[in-house]
Amino acid sequence: MWRVIGQEKVLPILQNNIAKHSLAHALLISGPPHVGKMTLAIDIARAINCEGDNPPCGECESCLKIENGKHSDVQVISLISQNNDIEEKTRTEISIDDIRQIQHMVSLPPFEGKRKAFIIEGAELMSMEAANCLLKTLEEPVTPSVFILITTNIGLIPETIASRCQEITLNPIAAAIIENTLISVYDIDKEMASLISRLSRGCFGWAFSAVQEEKYLDKYFEIRNKAMEMISAGLHERFVYAATLSTQFTRERAIVYDVLDIWLDIWRDVLLLKTELKDSVSNIDLSKQLEKWAECMHISDIRGSIQAIQETKVKLNQNANSRLALEVMMLDIPVIIGNIVKR
Numbered sequence: 277m278w279r280v281i282g283q284e285k286v287l288p289i290l291q292n293n294i295a296k297h298s299l300a301h302a303l304l305i306s307g308p309p310h311v312g313k314m315t316l317a318i319d320i321a322r323a324i325n326c327e328g329d330n331p332p333c334g335e336c337e338s339c340l341k342i343e344n345g346k347h348s349d350v351q352v353i354s355l356i357s358q359n360n361d362i363e364e365k366t367r368t369e370i371s372i373d374d375i376r377q378i379q380h381m382v383s384l385p386p387f388e389g390k391r392k393a394f395i396i397e398g399a400e401l402m403s404m405e406a407a408n409c410l411l412k413t414l415e416e417p418v419t420p421s422v423f424i425l426i427t428t429n430i431g432l433i434p435e436t437i438a439s440r441c442q443e444i445t446l447n448p449i450a451a452a453i454i455e456n457t458l459i460s461v462y463d464i465d466k467e468m469a470s471l472i473s474r475l476s477r478g479c480f481g482w483a484f485s486a487v488q489e490e491k492y493l494d495k496y497f498e499i500r501n502k503a504m505e506m507i508s509a510g511l512h513e514r515f516v517y518a519a520t521l522s523t524q525f526t527r528e529r530a531i532v533y534d535v536l537d538i539w540l541d542i543w544r545d546v547l548l549l550k551t552e553l554k555d556s557v558s559n560i561d562l563s564k565q566l567e568k569w570a571e572c573m574h575i576s577d578i579r580g581s582i583q584a585i586q587e588t589k590v591k592l593n594q595n596a597n598s599r600l601a602l603e604v605m606m607l608d609i610p611v612i613i614g615n616i617v618k619r
């Protein structure tokens with residue numbers, strides 16, 4: 277059974293390729309965070325190694341081992357694949373050593389399965405040397421291995437690598453499909469399922485984590501409350517928060533990107549409300565407040581705020597001074613008190 281849900285365009289093609297033993301030796305899966313890219317990659321690894329009649333059966337030893345990360349022919353390479361707590365938080369790229377390890381593994385026949393699978397998560401984070409090294413491996417396939425590259429940003433994958441891969445694009449899933457699945461699988465009430473499906477922005481992984489993981493939503497709401505509070509806060513408060521985020525950034529970058537994505541979601545919703553596209557709003561539980569802000573703001577201010585947040589993400593990616601970048605963002609987003617907008 278394929279575990280990936282709501283990707284009907286993609287699955288029949290893959291199933292057909294696997295059944296005919298014509299699956300490409302390199303795949304590039306792209307899509308937004310939590311949309312199901314890793315789930316699909318693991319599904320493919322299961323399908324090509326499955327011992328059952330209907331791969332991936334999900335029941336044979338191979339399927340189970342792969343699902344539990346215990347199969348010696350399936351390897352996941354990512355920023356956090358080193359099992360090293362300190363390194364995991366500070367590593368910002370996939371190094372040539374990671375790829376060299378793969379090269380060594382590729383040269384050996386499968387240990388226990390039919391076909392080795394190497395899943396590279398965050399493929400856009402490969403260093404230049406790592407990408408060149410991988411390119412050589414892709415150009416000279418020796419053993420029956422499959423490379424599955426996963427990325428949230430296909431534009432950052434070198435063309436030389438992308439051109440050697442079969443591209444698979446996963447699109448966000450309709451909120452109604454996620455809502456119905458949450459209700460049927462987890463038996464949660466409709467209102468909650470509706471809110472989670474909207475907040476997930478079409479990404480099942482996010483929605484499942486929100487339901488399954490204790491405190492996942494609490495943490496999310498905590499960040500969102502702070503974001504809402506900051507919209508009416510003065511510059512002093514905003515700069516204090518910028519300093520806190522900047523300190524966090526040196527320890528765990530991902531949290532700060534999450535914060536910025538939540539800020540972006542809020543401002544996108546304000547824009548949607550301003551342009552009368554209410555049905556597409558994510559933060560449906562905040563729509564009254566967001567609608568008030570949309571009413572008193574000029575559309576150019578809303579667009580400017582979105583741009584300021586996006587630019588901050590780019591600057592942080594380029595290793596700019598994080599505190600300065602966050603302070604500039606705080607300055608660029610207007611302060612709204614009541615229905616007065618202060619620029």
Ligand SMILES: [Zn+2]
Pocket residue numbers: 325326327328331332333334335336337338339340
């Ligand atoms: Zn199986």
